[in-house]
Amino acid sequence: MTVTTRTARAVQLSARPDGFPELSDFRLVEQPVPDPARGQVLVRNMYMSIDPGMLMQIGAYPGIPLPPFAVGATMFGDAIGEVVASADPDVPEGALVLHRFGWREYAMAEASAIQVVDPDVYPSPSSYLGFGLVAYAGLTAVASLRVGDTVFVSSAAGATGGMAGQIARLLGAGRVVGSAGSAEKVRHVIDELGFDAAFDYHDAPLAEQLRAVAPNGIDVYFDNVGGAQLRAAIEVMNVGGRIALCGALTRQRSGGLPDEGPGDLLPVIGKRITLRGFTMLDHLDLAAEFGQRLRRWIADGQLVQTETVVDGLENAPRALLDLVRGHYTGKVVVRLAR
Ligand SMILES: NC(=O)c1ccc[n+]([C@@H]2O[C@H](COP(=O)([O-])OP(=O)(O)OC[C@H]3O[C@@H](n4cnc5c(N)ncnc54)[C@H](OP(=O)(O)O)[C@@H]3O)[C@@H](O)[C@H]2O)c1
Incomplete structure (x- = not known):
C-alpha cells in the first residue's frame, strides 16, 4: 500500500447564501490523507460531476429530495476515481469506483459506500457520471x-x-x-x-x-x-x-x-x-435494464454523450455557477487527476 500524497484539497461551503451563490461562499481547504482503516478504501478522484441540484443543497431549499450541504463541511456529489489503498478484501487497489464523495481530490470511504465498475464499458471514466x-x-x-x-x-x-x-x-x-x-x-x-x-x-x-x-x-x-x-x-x-x-x-x-x-x-x-x-x-431498479440498452446504443453509434470538462478542483465552484448560468453544453465534469 503506497500513499504518496500526505494532504489533498477539498471544497467546503463557507456560508449559506441568500440567493444565487457567489464564489466567496466556497472555500478550498487542504486536508490530511489518512491510511484506510479496516473495511475502508482510499480513492484518488479522477472526475466529479457538477449538478444544478447542488444549488438547492447549497441554499437548503425546503422540500428537496437531497440532503443540504452543511456550512463548514466538505461538499459531496457523484465522482469516479481509482482505489489507491484498500483495507477491504473485496475492493482491489487499482479498481475504478463510483461514489458520492466528490468535491475532494482524495476520498476515504467505507467499501460498502462505493461501487466498483467495469472500466471497459464506456469510453472514458468521466462518461460514467453522465449515463442518463x-x-x-x-x-x-x-x-x-x-x-x-x-x-x-x-x-x-x-x-x-x-x-x-x-x-x-x-x-x-x-x-x-x-x-x-x-x-x-x-x-x-x-x-x-x-x-x-x-x-x-x-x-x-x-x-x-x-x-x-x-x-x-x-x-x-x-x-x-x-x-x-x-x-x-x-x-x-x-x-x-x-x-x-x-x-x-x-x-x-x-x-x-x-x-x-x-x-x-x-x-x-x-x-x-x-x-x-x-x-x-x-427508479434505481431500472439501472440494469437501462445499462444494457445504453451499452448497445453507444456501441452502435446511436447515442452521443456530450461533455464539457473543466480542469482542477479549484475551478469547481465557478463551474457550478456557470453551468446554471448556461455557459456549457452537455454533461459538465471537473477533472481532478489525469
Ligand atoms: N429528478 C432527478 O432525479 C434529477 C436528476 C438529475 C437532474 N435533475 C434536475 O434536472 C435539471 C437538469 O439537470 P442537468 O444536470 O441536466 O443540467 P443541465 O441541463 O445540463 O444544466 C443547466 C443548463 O440549464 C439551462 N438553464 C438554466 N436556467 C434555465 C431556464 N430557466 N430555462 C431553461 N434552461 C435553463 C442552461 O442552459 P441554457 O439556458 O443556455 O439552455 C444550462 O446549460 C436540473 O434542474 C437538475 O437539478 C433532476
Missing part, C-alpha cells in the same frame, strides 16, 4: 412514452435533456423537439443530437414557438426547468398528455425564488394531463 438513467426513467416509468408520441424536452442541450431527447427517439417517439438557451445550442441539439426541431426559449411567446416546432401538439413533456416553459407545454399539450417533472432550473437560476409553476390548472383537467414529479432515486 434519470432521462430513461422519466420517459418510461414516469411519462409512459408510447411509440409515435411527440416529445418536448427543455434544457435540451444540457446533460439530462440531451439524453432525454436521444433516448425518446431511440424508444420510438414520432417527433422530438427541444428548447435551449442560444442559437448555437439549438444547432447542437438538431445537428449533433438528432432532435427534429428546437428553439431558443428566450424568444417569446413560448407557446407560439412550441406550436411552430410541434404543429400537432405534444404528448410528452420532459421538464427540466419549470416556470414559463411548463406553462407553454401545458398550453400546447394534447389530450392525455404526460409531463415528467424532473428539474427546476428556473428556480435554481433565480437563486431559489419560488417558481410560479404550471399556472391555471383548468387546461390540465380539460386535457386529462398527468403531471408527475420524480427523482432518479425512485
Whole structure:
C-alpha cells in the first residue's frame, strides 16, 4: 500500500447564501490523507460531476429530495476515481469506483459506500457520471412514452435533456423537439443530437414557438426547468398528455425564488394531463435494464454523450455557477487527476 500524497484539497461551503451563490461562499481547504482503516478504501478522484441540484443543497431549499450541504463541511456529489489503498478484501487497489464523495481530490470511504465498475464499458471514466438513467426513467416509468408520441424536452442541450431527447427517439417517439438557451445550442441539439426541431426559449411567446416546432401538439413533456416553459407545454399539450417533472432550473437560476409553476390548472383537467414529479432515486431498479440498452446504443453509434470538462478542483465552484448560468453544453465534469 503506497500513499504518496500526505494532504489533498477539498471544497467546503463557507456560508449559506441568500440567493444565487457567489464564489466567496466556497472555500478550498487542504486536508490530511489518512491510511484506510479496516473495511475502508482510499480513492484518488479522477472526475466529479457538477449538478444544478447542488444549488438547492447549497441554499437548503425546503422540500428537496437531497440532503443540504452543511456550512463548514466538505461538499459531496457523484465522482469516479481509482482505489489507491484498500483495507477491504473485496475492493482491489487499482479498481475504478463510483461514489458520492466528490468535491475532494482524495476520498476515504467505507467499501460498502462505493461501487466498483467495469472500466471497459464506456469510453472514458468521466462518461460514467453522465449515463442518463434519470432521462430513461422519466420517459418510461414516469411519462409512459408510447411509440409515435411527440416529445418536448427543455434544457435540451444540457446533460439530462440531451439524453432525454436521444433516448425518446431511440424508444420510438414520432417527433422530438427541444428548447435551449442560444442559437448555437439549438444547432447542437438538431445537428449533433438528432432532435427534429428546437428553439431558443428566450424568444417569446413560448407557446407560439412550441406550436411552430410541434404543429400537432405534444404528448410528452420532459421538464427540466419549470416556470414559463411548463406553462407553454401545458398550453400546447394534447389530450392525455404526460409531463415528467424532473428539474427546476428556473428556480435554481433565480437563486431559489419560488417558481410560479404550471399556472391555471383548468387546461390540465380539460386535457386529462398527468403531471408527475420524480427523482432518479425512485427508479434505481431500472439501472440494469437501462445499462444494457445504453451499452448497445453507444456501441452502435446511436447515442452521443456530450461533455464539457473543466480542469482542477479549484475551478469547481465557478463551474457550478456557470453551468446554471448556461455557459456549457452537455454533461459538465471537473477533472481532478489525469
Ligand atoms: N429528478 C432527478 O432525479 C434529477 C436528476 C438529475 C437532474 N435533475 C434536475 O434536472 C435539471 C437538469 O439537470 P442537468 O444536470 O441536466 O443540467 P443541465 O441541463 O445540463 O444544466 C443547466 C443548463 O440549464 C439551462 N438553464 C438554466 N436556467 C434555465 C431556464 N430557466 N430555462 C431553461 N434552461 C435553463 C442552461 O442552459 P441554457 O439556458 O443556455 O439552455 C444550462 O446549460 C436540473 O434542474 C437538475 O437539478 C433532476
